[in-house]
Amino acid sequence: MSITVQSISKSFGTAPALHDVTFEVPAGSLMALLGPSGGGKSTILRIIAGLEEPDSGTIAIDGEEVTHLPARTRGIGFCFQHYAPFRHMTVWENVAFGLKVRHRPKAEIAERVSELLELVRLDGFSRRYPAQLSGGQRQRMALARALAVQPRVLLLDEPFGALDAQVRKELRTWLRELHERVQVTTVLVTHDQEEAMEVADRIAVVRDGRLEQVGTPAECYDHPASEFVLTFLGPATRLDGSWVRPHDLVVTREALPGSHRGRIERIVRLGFEVRLEVLLEDGTDTWVQLARRSYDALGAEVGDEVHVHVGVGRRTWPVGEETDPQGQSLVGVPPAP
């Protein structure tokens, strides 16, 4: 079931929250709405769900226009940021709620609920109350509750926002697996680019109520449509008046044609990765991301003089302008020895 969002605009009072947002989520895919907080991602999700009404524009699910339908008839599953568990119901009752209000036969409800609890690995917890669950368990219960009614689309608002780093990582992998099994069209909102890149098939980058770019994670990373997307999706540093990814820079001991001389100011060792902060001759502060092995081969210390250039075939983007999505490939720099 695809979702089509067409020219959606919305303002709260006088403050515009969304401005002419258009994109499509292909059937069965997992799309991430990515952007800084307060940028309007959640509002888009709530408009798709029918919890907010847009000022203009239309929403279609599976080709059928639903813009003015109430949330309960849209056939959606929605997971709230803080899960919104029904606190006075057990896990079992929470998951069964959607089926009960649809007056499904008891046997069917029982079967479906236990099936779902197994799917989200909560089978031993059906009699507990939400207050007796951990954050990750509540999140999974909320997912089971949303999936119970066999929604046409699944909408997740910051699904891992309130969890510990460790649990987040586990749940990400789990969500990806779950999506593979259930195959329901899913939209998730997140402000964490790593999460979006890891989980989603496609990313829509949202800032200040506007859509900056829609594409696969690789497209957005390698061909950012704007300076904002470039810097938001991954690390970026400057060299010679251009943006460049710090892992695309090469450091050498000797000067090479087209390289820039500088001095190492600081070395940060992060296990596999090593960061060199380099002050260039022209006064630019830049930094280089190296694999541990390359760093060991270089053998440099703080205060050493080094030369920095952009690796062959790597892209740079001019600073301060709308960037060319294709990037510019610099030529003429010889490969590092």
Place this chain on the structure above:
Amino acid sequence: MTYLSLLVLLPMVAVFSKAFSGGPSAFWREVSQVQVRAALELTVVSSLIVVVVNALAGTAVAWLLVRDHRSVFARVIGPFVDLPFALPTVIAGIVLVSLYGPNSPLHADIAYTRTAVVVAMAFVTLPFAVRSVQPVLAALDQESEEAAASLGASPWATFRRVTLPSLAPAIITGAGLGFARALGEYGSLTIISGNLPLKTQVASVVIFGFVENDDLPAAAATSLVLFALALVALLIFSTIRRRFITAELP
């Protein structure tokens, strides 16, 4: 909406219009009768005394209930604090008269005196003073007190400079509620004050007397003054309270 206006708004509008039915001068004449002025004065002064006494004693009791809650004292006192709130005011009057009235087993007959007025008001407003401070005190972060102590502050300085400022809004809220309650108190006072005109007769009893004698304009005028006093008091208390709150961090 209709329910609210029919139930609450219209009767109050009726009081207002009745109070001014004879024009402002008639209104003024009514409320400057000796009996009315004496009653209003007594009501306000006693309420103020009670508010101050209960703010001090109520905070002390709240402190005991929170910081000393495992002691026998807290367990014995706790249930009695809410009693005046649940007890009908007439019963409150009878409760007090049974101990402090004629044939007092303590030989402490204060019935029909101004002291009795103050005691009755203190009785009915005690829960406000304790229960507004108690939850705030319980939620208070003891770390900031410990921090003050670690910086060399004496227990008294810690209380005065750290604890008290955090409690002040709650104490003032309790005082405001208690003051409004004391101003309007009727049931317990009809029993224990003896309703001696010019001596122990409070405002609400005077109003009741006017109603009994079918002097509705006078009753309405006095009611209006009493109501205005309560509003002004609540306004003053909430202004003071806001002062304290804006002094805190967001």
Place this chain on the structure above:
Amino acid sequence: MKARRLALRWGLRLFCLAYVGFLVGVPAGSVVWRALSPGFSSAWNAVTTPAAIHAFVLTLESAALAVALNTVFGVGMALLLARRRFPGASLLEALVDLPLSLSPVVVGLGLVLLWSSREGWAGPWLAARCIEVICACPGIVIASAFVSLPYVVREVLPVLQEVGDEQEQAAETLGAGALTTFWRITLPTIRWGLAYGVLLTTARILGEFGAMSVVSGDIVSRTQTFTQFVSDSFTNFDPAGAYAGALLLGLLSVAVLAALSFSRSREARIR
């Protein structure tokens, strides 16, 4: 240092015990003693006279009606104030709280001025249709509803605000209609707050005296409420009836208190 702290602690303990003891505890005990010292049976007889029973039943009946009215109104008003933003909301809230800062006698006066068949605004119109409000049962119910109006709203509103509307939205996305959402989600969520509010409302009504004195007319075995029965017994030099009645109402209050603390602890457990 330690000795000083200990002295301070004991000073505080003894002060609190003395203050609450002499203000509340000992008087309460002395009422029990005075009511029961002539013997249990005479106390029982004093509160089972026909007049006393009538007053008691009348109080309970009008309380039941007023509580029902205010519960429906209170939940509706709390939902309105918590879930909708509209101009004048704070004014409305202030209006709901108004009875808290009014002397009950003033409340009674307002009701007389509005409903009295002789003096009131609406009274003569109703009197022409043979409906008496003042000195009759409707007046007692209206006065009860007036003085106890704020309690349900004040208890339910903070619960609604604290819980937020996410659970209700979640129910909607799962296919529940507005009515289903109210019965299955909203009501269970506020139930202990509501129970607390209803108990406070009940306690306030059972104990109301000032407004009743003005409105009910205090006709024995017709419009006399139970607090008036106790007060009249006292002023008519019938201490047995007064103390026994006081004990009965006092016990009722203690029962309400116990129920209150129970519902408060249940509410705390759900959170």
